[in-house]
Amino acid sequence: MDSFFKVKTPEEVFRIMDQFSPVGEETILFEKALARVLSEDIVASEDLPGFSRSAMDGYAVRAKDTFGASESLPAFFEVIGEVAMGKICKRSVGEGQAVKISTGGMLPEGADGVVMVEYCHPLDETTLEVTRAVSPLENIIQATDDYRKGEKVLNKGQVLRPQDLGVMAGLGRLEACVYRRPKVAIISTGDEIVPANERTRAGQVRDMNRYTLTAFCQRAGAKCIHTGLCPDDFGLLKAMVVESLEKADTVWISGGSSVGTRDLTLKVLEALPDFELLVHGISISPGKPTIIGKSGTKPIIGLPGQVASALVVAEVVLTRLLSKLSGKKNAFGGFQSGVEAELSRNIESAAGREDYIRVKLMSGKNSLIAEPVFGKSGLISTLAVADGLIQIGMNTEGLYRGQKVHVRLL
Amino acid sequence: MDSFFKVKTPEEVFRIMDQFSPVGEETILFEKALARVLSEDIVASEDLPGFSRSAMDGYAVRAKDTFGASESLPAFFEVIGEVAMGKICKRSVGEGQAVKISTGGMLPEGADGVVMVEYCHPLDETTLEVTRAVSPLENIIQATDDYRKGEKVLNKGQVLRPQDLGVMAGLGRLEACVYRRPKVAIISTGDEIVPANERTRAGQVRDMNRYTLTAFCQRAGAKCIHTGLCPDDFGLLKAMVVESLEKADTVWISGGSSVGTRDLTLKVLEALPDFELLVHGISISPGKPTIIGKSGTKPIIGLPGQVASALVVAEVVLTRLLSKLSGKKNAFGGFQSGVEAELSRNIESAAGREDYIRVKLMSGKNSLIAEPVFGKSGLISTLAVADGLIQIGMNTEGLYRGQKVHVRLL
Numbered sequence: 001m002d003s004f005f006k007v008k009t010p011e012e013v014f015r016i017m018d019q020f021s022p023v024g025e026e027t028i029l030f031e032k033a034l035a036r037v038l039s040e041d042i043v044a045s046e047d048l049p050g051f052s053r054s055a056m057d058g059y060a061v062r063a064k065d066t067f068g069a070s071e072s073l074p075a076f077f078e079v080i081g082e083v084a085m086g087k088i089c090k091r092s093v094g095e096g097q098a099v100k101i102s103t104g105g106m107l108p109e110g111a112d113g114v115v116m117v118e119y120c121h122p123l124d125e126t127t128l129e130v131t132r133a134v135s136p137l138e139n140i141i142q143a144t145d146d147y148r149k150g151e152k153v154l155n156k157g158q159v160l161r162p163q164d165l166g167v168m169a170g171l172g173r174l175e176a177c178v179y180r181r182p183k184v185a186i187i188s189t190g191d192e193i194v195p196a197n198e199r200t201r202a203g204q205v206r207d208m209n210r211y212t213l214t215a216f217c218q219r220a221g222a223k224c225i226h227t228g229l230c231p232d233d234f235g236l237l238k239a240m241v242v243e244s245l246e247k248a249d250t251v252w253i254s255g256g257s258s259v260g261t262r263d264l265t266l267k268v269l270e271a272l273p274d275f276e277l278l279v280h281g282i283s284i285s286p287g288k289p290t291i292i293g294k295s296g297t298k299p300i301i302g303l304p305g306q307v308a309s310a311l312v313v314a315e316v317v318l319t320r321l322l323s324k325l326s327g328k329k330n331a332f333g334g335f336q337s338g339v340e341a342e343l344s345r346n347i348e349s350a351a352g353r354e355d356y357i358r359v360k361l362m363s364g365k366n367s368l369i370a371e372p373v374f375g376k377s378g379l380i381s382t383l384a385v386a387d388g389l390i391q392i393g394m395n396t397e398g399l400y401r402g403q404k405v406h407v408r409l410l
Numbered sequence: 411m412d413s414f415f416k417v418k419t420p421e422e423v424f425r426i427m428d429q430f431s432p433v434g435e436e437t438i439l440f441e442k443a444l445a446r447v448l449s450e451d452i453v454a455s456e457d458l459p460g461f462s463r464s465a466m467d468g469y470a471v472r473a474k475d476t477f478g479a480s481e482s483l484p485a486f487f488e489v490i491g492e493v494a495m496g497k498i499c500k501r502s503v504g505e506g507q508a509v510k511i512s513t514g515g516m517l518p519e520g521a522d523g524v525v526m527v528e529y530c531h532p533l534d535e536t537t538l539e540v541t542r543a544v545s546p547l548e549n550i551i552q553a554t555d556d557y558r559k560g561e562k563v564l565n566k567g568q569v570l571r572p573q574d575l576g577v578m579a580g581l582g583r584l585e586a587c588v589y590r591r592p593k594v595a596i597i598s599t600g601d602e603i604v605p606a607n608e609r610t611r612a613g614q615v616r617d618m619n620r621y622t623l624t625a626f627c628q629r630a631g632a633k634c635i636h637t638g639l640c641p642d643d644f645g646l647l648k649a650m651v652v653e654s655l656e657k658a659d660t661v662w663i664s665g666g667s668s669v670g671t672r673d674l675t676l677k678v679l680e681a682l683p684d685f686e687l688l689v690h691g692i693s694i695s696p697g698k699p700t701i702i703g704k705s706g707t708k709p710i711i712g713l714p715g716q717v718a719s720a721l722v723v724a725e726v727v728l729t730r731l732l733s734k735l736s737g738k739k740n741a742f743g744g745f746q747s748g749v750e751a752e753l754s755r756n757i758e759s760a761a762g763r764e765d766y767i768r769v770k771l772m773s774g775k776n777s778l779i780a781e782p783v784f785g786k787s788g789l790i791s792t793l794a795v796a797d798g799l800i801q802i803g804m805n806t807e808g809l810y811r812g813q814k815v816h817v818r819l820l
Contacts, residue, residue: 031606034625048791051612055786085642086602086613104602104715106613146791154794161820162629163793166622166717169606170615170790192496192514196441196579202461203496203516205580212576215444219572232495305514307576335771335778337749337819361745368745376465380580381458381556383573384564409747410571 006280007288009394010316010354016278016292017320020299022327023249024180030168033160035221036178037327042154044147048170052107054083054114056139059098059128063113063136070131074121077128083108098128107140114139146170157329179327182222185244186213189230189237189255189265190305208307208380209254216314220322238268245272245295249325252318254303254310262289265302269293275300283353283394286377287313299325306378312356315389315410338388338408341370345401349392358386359407370407386410416690417698419804420726420764426688426702427730430709432737433659434590440578443570445631446588447737452564454557458580462517464493464524466549469508469538473523476543484531487538493518508538517550524549556580567739589737592632595654596623599640599647599665599675600715618717618790619664626724630732640665648678655682655705659735662728664713664720672699675712679703685710693763693804696787697723709735716788722766725799725820748798748818751780757809759802768796769817780817796820 008016025039054060061077069075077098081091083105093099093110101107101114116139119132147153153171154164160176168176188210196206207229214224225248227240237253244251253265269275272295279292286309291302299321303310323330341361349355359370370390375382388407392399399405418426435449464470471487479485487508491501493515503509503520511517511524526549529542557563563581564574570586578586598620606616617639624634635658637650647663654661663675679685682705689702696719701712709731713720733740751771759765769780780800785792798817802809809815 031621031624034628049615050610055788085600086604088612104600104615106602141786141788145786146789153791162622162625163718163721163790163820165625166618166721166790167794169621170618170717172606172609172616174607190495190514192516194496196582197584199582200460202498205459205514206582208576208580211441211579212572214441215572215575218444307580308573311573311576335749335773337747339745339747340750340816363745376551376555378465378551379556380573380576381563384577406750410573 006277007283008279008281009283013279013282013292013317014320017317017324020321020324021297022179023182023325025177026180027175027177030165030174030176033168033176033178034162034165036160036176036181037221038154038156038158038160038176039179039327040177041152041156042168042173042176044149044151044153044171045173046171047144047149048146049141049143051143053141054101054103054105054107054139055141056114056116057102058114058116058139059120059130060093060101060108060111060114061098061130061134062093062095062111063134063138065096066113066115066130066133069133074129074131077130079122079126079128098130112136112140155329157327159328182250182322182325183225183248184217184222185225185227185248185251186210186217187227187230187237187240187244187251187253189232189253191232193229193255195229209303209305209310212307212311212380213252213254213303213314216311216318217322220319221326222322232264234264234268237264238271241268241272241300245298245300248298250299250301250321252301252303255305262291262302266291269300269302282313282317284313284316285350285353285355287316287356288353290317307380308378308383311383312389315408316356336406336408338406339368341368341405341407343390343399343401343403343405344369344371346398347372347392348398349396351395351397354394355392356389357392358382358410359388359390360385361387361407368407370405383410416687417693418689418691419693423689423692423702423727424730427727427734430731430734431707432589433592433735435587436590437585437587440575440584440586443578443586443588444572444575446570446586446591448564448566448568448570448586449589449737450587451562451566452578452583452586454559454561454563454581455583456581457554457559458556459551459553461553463551464511464513464515464517464549465551466524466526467512468524468526468549469530469540470503470511470518470521470524471508471540471544472503472505472521473544473546473548475506476523476525476540479540479543481541484539484541487540489532489536489538508540522546522550565739567737569738592660592732592735593635593658594627594632595635595637595658595661596620596627597637597640597647597650597654597661597663599642599663601642603639603665605639619713619715619720622717622721622790623662623664623713623724626721627732630729631736632732642674644674644678647674648681651678651682651710655708655710658708660709660711660731662711662713665715672701672712676701679710679712692723692727694723694726695760695763695765697726697766698763700727717790718788718793721793722799725818726766746816746818748816749778751778751815751817753800753809753811753813753815754779754781755811757782757802759806759808761805761807764804765802766799767802768792768820769798769800770795771797771817778817780815793820
């Protein structure tokens, strides 16, 4: 059986994920674009701020007229006016002249420096004593200091943050071309699963996977579609997968933790006309019995039935898939954000697989303490009590008490 | 002037922020509760999973019947049936009997252990050879392993994550009592500011603060209200603040980076009947000229006009405020998530204030490299190019090249 040879390392799985492409583009209002991914570079259509502005409250002058000025040898200026905010100053600054200006005010013609108000002492309505020299351009924001017309401002593939929307506002760029949010179809399978709003009978459990995985996708910026709960039946599951493939960009089948159901999922997928199996098992724990394939260009994922394992696989592997489908550039060579902590005790691990250990964080004396969460790995309570995951690499046999670990927050 | 003495350290400001309370509660569907903050503890209304289940594919047996079984001395069992998923098995397991069971299947009466399928060898339809012993409860998830009825499951003040929604689904808990999302009114002020969709004339700039701060609030889970752009006018600004206080839980006035406008903001606030000034200046850079006060129980913030400074203050100080208004428990003693990096060069800093340095991250050989972003601090381009902030403490005069730094991602 061909699929037997498809157990992959997480690194191999990442490379497989990287083959998938963004699902499409759309144009939206820039102010709705927070957390969306740019599908184009954005170039400044004009200079920003577009005129020379004062960076300080003070007086605009010709810088050379202040040269040599000090407490003991002040320079004197004739005050010829004041810059109104948002307006052009009609006066031009000549030799020995000064114009009062506020932060953000437009520099008057002739002036090339601003003396901070602290060093300016008005002697009467029109006479100003200046006790400090400024160099040309001092305390001035030039017309192109933020951006020069034609300069690249934001990059294709970047996730838009508050300041990026600020930049677009500043440039009057009212629309953004972004990647479409991928649509994920989630199918929960299993004869023992009932909807969350139903009373369970002995032997039945409510559908936790649907809600956990939906929220996971939403947090990653994807949308979810539900085709419903599916019993362990070839025909029904196949119909649901086909329907889901029509509506969604990727299909995630979750549940069926028994060998029988896992086999069923694989049989259904292999019965699709254009299915290609890419991964049959990943050398991680929890989450080994994961299936990854594609139908045409659309990834299909078979997740472990135990919700805790399914979520760890989603976090570790499918975050990468959603990034790719969303068009996100891989930032910082894949470094993961999180917190650093000190391990509270030794943890053993089998070599030859990557272990993800759930930890609870506590404040220690000088650092955070990561305390491993024990309990049967399939239980959702272990994930609810955990603050994050630590990774034990393929070739590591364990971690030591007191060792610094990186905790990826869950 | 009393307000002169109100310059506070960031630590003092945090303690002031901590005095504010959650803005209210509401009950929502659990499946809409991702990233919301629980305003009640959630207690298990029943046991989860509620019945004993197999954690493996295999055969349910009386554990003691397997004692001593090994490759060389197998035990033999009579197979009396199979557990259907989601159903009660009608057969009871007696001495020397076994029932086939899949992962997640309900344990039949009489059985107290499951032998993994790998150690079970069917000899014919009803005879099973078992080559390994199991202890009582081995490979079994007990009825209360996830949760026991009455046990606390989720905590008041916690932010709901995918797995927490999964827990609620599992318990059939269809509604959640959460804190209301705080409503922030954002007022942009300044005679030189025009809306983002307008053409600028010389001396004018578009309103960047509104969009940057709105997106910042949205990312933190708050809602925003806009009362509009306000010129530098006492009467107009006062009317807008009064209107905003009626509609929102907190009012943030941004813009007015000049002394004149800053004074105007303070004058307007002090003219409110019940205003109390709490902070007039914070010893951080950028962001010193920040005003914090309250009207009744509602915080009012005067932010620096330069959008880059305003966003740093929001990130450092107002994240804390929004947490408090949202009812979030302060997790991990305030440790901030982020990445660790190595500084690419020396940075000097003035003692007596906390500096926030914008950095760009690059992949280095063994770690990330944080490269300080230079440029006039008020420019939004410095924030657009930056990946994060590093903090230089009050009593530190600088950081060294090669030093490990914690980068808070922007």
